[in-house]
Amino acid sequence: RDLYGLDRWGNGYFDLNKEGEVTVKLRDQETGKEVPISLPKVIEGMTERGWAMPLNLRFRDLLDRRIEHLNGAFQKAIASAGYQGKYRGVYPIKVNQQQQVVEEISEFGKKFNYGLECGSKPELLAALAYQHNPDALIICNGYKDTEFIDLALRATQMGLHVILVLEMPSELPSIIDRSKALGIRPELGIRFRLSTKSEGHWADSGGDRSVFGLNTGQVIDTIDILKENDFLDTLKLFHFHQGSQLPNIRSIREAVSEASRVYVSLVQEGAPMGFLDLGGGLAVDYDGSSSSGPSSANYSLDEYAADLIETVQETCDQAQVAHPTIVTESGRAIVAYYSVLVFNILDVTTFHVPDAPESPSPDSHPMLLNIADVVARVSPQTLNECFNDSLFYRDKIRALFTLGTINLRDRALGEKLYWHIMTLIANHLREQDHIPEDLTQIDENLTDFYYANLSVFQSLPDAWAIGQLFPIMPLHRHHEEPTRPAIIADITCDCDGKIDKFIDRDSTRNHLPLHPFNPEEGKPYYLGAFLTGAYQETLGDLHNLLGDPNVVSVSIENGELSLTHEVEGDTVADVLTYVEYNPKDLEARFRRFAEASVKAGRITAAQRKETMQAFRETLNGYTYYED
Ligand code: PLP
Numbered sequence: 001r002d003l004y005g006l007d008r009w010g011n012g013y014f015d016l017n018k019e020g021e022v023t024v025k026l027r028d029q030e031t032g033k034e035v036p037i038s039l040p041k042v043i044e045g046m047t048e049r050g051w052a053m054p055l056n057l058r059f060r061d062l063l064d065r066r067i068e069h070l071n072g073a074f075q076k077a078i079a080s081a082g083y084q085g086k087y088r089g090v091y092p093i094k095v096n097q098q099q100q101v102v103e104e105i106s107e108f109g110k111k112f113n114y115g116l117e118c119g120s121k122p123e124l125l126a127a128l129a130y131q132h133n134p135d136a137l138i139i140c141n142g143y144k145d146t147e148f149i150d151l152a153l154r155a156t157q158m159g160l161h162v163i164l165v166l167e168m169p170s171e172l173p174s175i176i177d178r179s180k181a182l183g184i185r186p187e188l189g190i191r192f193r194l195s196t197k198s199e200g201h202w203a204d205s206g207g208d209r210s211v212f213g214l215n216t217g218q219v220i221d222t223i224d225i226l227k228e229n230d231f232l233d234t235l236k237l238f239h240f241h242q243g244s245q246l247p248n249i250r251s252i253r254e255a256v257s258e259a260s261r262v263y264v265s266l267v268q269e270g271a272p273m274g275f276l277d278l279g280g281g282l283a284v285d286y287d288g289s290s291s292s293g294p295s296s297a298n299y300s301l302d303e304y305a306a307d308l309i310e311t312v313q314e315t316c317d318q319a320q321v322a323h324p325t326i327v328t329e330s331g332r333a334i335v336a337y338y339s340v341l342v343f344n345i346l347d348v349t350t351f352h353v354p355d356a357p358e359s360p361s362p363d364s365h366p367m368l369l370n371i372a373d374v375v376a377r378v379s380p381q382t383l384n385e386c387f388n389d390s391l392f393y394r395d396k397i398r399a400l401f402t403l404g405t406i407n408l409r410d411r412a413l414g415e416k417l418y419w420h421i422m423t424l425i426a427n428h429l430r431e432q433d434h435i436p437e438d439l440t441q442i443d444e445n446l447t448d449f450y451y452a453n454l455s456v457f458q459s460l461p462d463a464w465a466i467g468q469l470f471p472i473m474p475l476h477r478h479h480e481e482p483t484r485p486a487i488i489a490d491i492t493c494d495c496d497g498k499i500d501k502f503i504d505r506d507s508t509r510n511h512l513p514l515h516p517f518n519p520e521e522g523k524p525y526y527l528g529a530f531l532t533g534a535y536q537e538t539l540g541d542l543h544n545l546l547g548d549p550n551v552v553s554v555s556i557e558n559g560e561l562s563l564t565h566e567v568e569g570d571t572v573a574d575v576l577t578y579v580e581y582n583p584k585d586l587e588a589r590f591r592r593f594a595e596a597s598v599k600a601g602r603i604t605a606a607q608r609k610e611t612m613q614a615f616r617e618t619l620n621g622y623t624y625y626e627d
Pocket of ligand 1: 092095117141241243244245246279280281282329330331332333534
């Protein structure tokens, strides 16, 4: 478990059982008792029901627990600091827009008056359909046209607590006009462009040159316009968002400190205010390193809440301004744990040749005989020399092949001998304390490719786009030593469709230790990519037309494993439709060709029938590899 850092990133939700399988601890929906569920057993259950890999597992209970933890942390911090305001979290729909997520957060979050944040018209509609608690907030960020503004105002009239946050100065005249036209007073917020910049992948959301929010001059102009129009009493909220996945608590504190200063200034300008919205950014420790690296966090949830409360309190007390209700828009920290992508390995390419290949016949080309001679010379004292010699002979053999001097069979034997020598050298290097510089790459070059039934572009887009790390590990066989160093290649046939950076204790490593796998043995080998609930599902794209995977919700009811809300992944027809093909037209075109093939005598009428059936089955089938 230490090898895969399970205890460092699992947050106590994931574990191993006696059978060496990964488990998830879920609370029984009826009794509240925690029950460990084996993920391979979930896969077994889904396979019995006819669902194929890859599969997205969703855990409603982990969503609930994250909401509880976040609210608990703020309540604790508020009580221990004697803070006079409240905490009101909102969930930013963009982080995972799935209906199940928004419904569950709205329902479970009721007891905490947990709200929603929306940044577009579709997200606003989702929020209005699911969030009817007048004590919870609906924060409207994003650029707003009059349709958006009208709907938000009408929702306010119906008693919902909607706050329209100004992203740019030009929104204000429209809001004032529509408010006067409909006779509905809005509640307004201002999004501010902080000068404090953070670190991490998404740092550009903050700082002077961030594309979002108003700068100080624009804030002052806004206040003046509000005063002129007698609308200052509608200004209730001040907001900033420094970026997602902020790994360093010190820059978070600095940003909150700057924001609190602006907040008190707005109160001093005469605005009623009352809400200070500190945005998202609460990081997830994906690599379990508890560091300020981009895939981690150098703070805990409790520390985050305590630091935010303390910083706001200090500034408000100094200025003798009432403590505001603190709002945060944590997305990633709420939903990351909710999903695990499980997938099977289809095949392996190994460069590791432990057994000596056949010897070349004595009349072979001298270069082939030379490389074969190196094998016997490999010893702890000759590693550098054998490495250089074999590399030289291998390149010569390749050049001789290109010139037509040796045949493909001899070239293949030369390369087999080369990989065997590399394997022998790597075995010796493992016993040595010092590795000569030229030889440091050998292990990496001997790493196997494990071909996984998934698309990195569809299911782990951030791993491809920005090199984000996700914990990945086998879901079973943890009693066996994982002896093969591997990188994971997906089935998109794109050289970027691979994962070759994995979490490690102190940094990253360029291979994942996996168990030997031989598809001919017929036993499946399953891996899981964890903490994939935030952003991955909807950011994913249709590269190579591999579509959405199948989905199932996993829970415990009355002590029994319950698999519900199965959602069929995209069919081949679905993905073709997305790129403007018409499946009926495709079939008709192919049928015409099949008929012509019968007429031309290339196939029989019976073969045409079989071929058309295969075409239709593929059209209606899953886009991934099926057994
Ligand atoms: N709020 C706003 C305005 C955002 O743009 C985002 C995403 O970057 C979030 C909240 C969510 O951030 P996070 O998922 O880091 O909590």
